[in-house]
Amino acid sequence: MGGGHVGSDDGYLYAIGSDGVIKWGFKTNGYVRSTPLLASWGTIYVVSDDGCLYALNTNGSQKWKIYVGDGPASLTIDNNGTVYVGTSDGYLKGVYTLSSGLAWSDWPKFKKDLKNTGYK
Numbered sequence: 001m002g003g004g005h006v007g008s009d010d011g012y013l014y015a016i017g018s019d020g021v022i023k024w025g026f027k028t029n030g031y032v033r034s035t036p037l038l039a040s041w042g043t044i045y046v047v048s049d050d051g052c053l054y055a056l057n058t059n060g061s062q063k064w065k066i067y068v069g070d071g072p073a074s075l076t077i078d079n080n081g082t083v084y085v086g087t088s089d090g091y092l093k094g095v096y097t098l099s100s101g102l103a104w105s106d107w108p109k110f111k112k113d114l115k116n117t118g119y120k
Contacts, residue, residue, distance in 0.1 A: 008032055013046050015060060024060035028052065037075055037083070038108040039099035045083050047075055053085055053095055068093050076109060077101060 008014065009031050015023040030049030037045045043063065044056040051070050055063040071088030078084070079101040082094045102108040112118025 011048070013044075013054075013056070013060075026054070026056055026060045026062065028054060034074055035109065037077060038103040038105055039077055039081075039083075039097070040101055040103055041099055042103065043097070043099050045075060045077070045097075045099075047085055053083065055097065066095060068095065076114065078114075 011028050011030060011032060012025040013028065013032050013036060014025045017023050026046075028046075028048035028050055029052070032046060032048050034047045039045060042058040044058065046054050046056070047068065048054065049071065051067050052065045053068045053075070054065045057063055068085045069087040069089055069091060074086045076084050077097075077099060081097045081099045081101070083097055083099075085093045085095070087093065102114065
């Protein structure tokens with residue numbers, strides 16, 4: 001079984017190895033209460049309570065960030081690379097990226113896949 005990524009109330013997104021050891025932590029400017037998304041080419045997308053969508057490399061370094069609005073709640077990606085962010089103010093926002101969909105991984109996003117077939 002592989003590792004994973006987890007957010008926290010200390011404002012960090014952590015990468016956890018399959019051995020349970022923290023590989024790296026990326027500091028945002030707000031709580032990280034949303035599940036990150038692993039996209040093609042290894043890009044990790046995560047939203048923070050600071051209102052930003054972050055794109056990270058697999059080593060935890062930042063590629064870019066963009067403000068998407070107050071209270072980001074969840075995110076997904078389509079096969080054309082658009083990351084969609086649902087926000088608590090009732091908007092669905094799309095940000096075009098160079099990714100081409102979800103990563104080929106056992107569990108690349110909350111509820112597993114684009115059809116949300118996972119329940120764990």
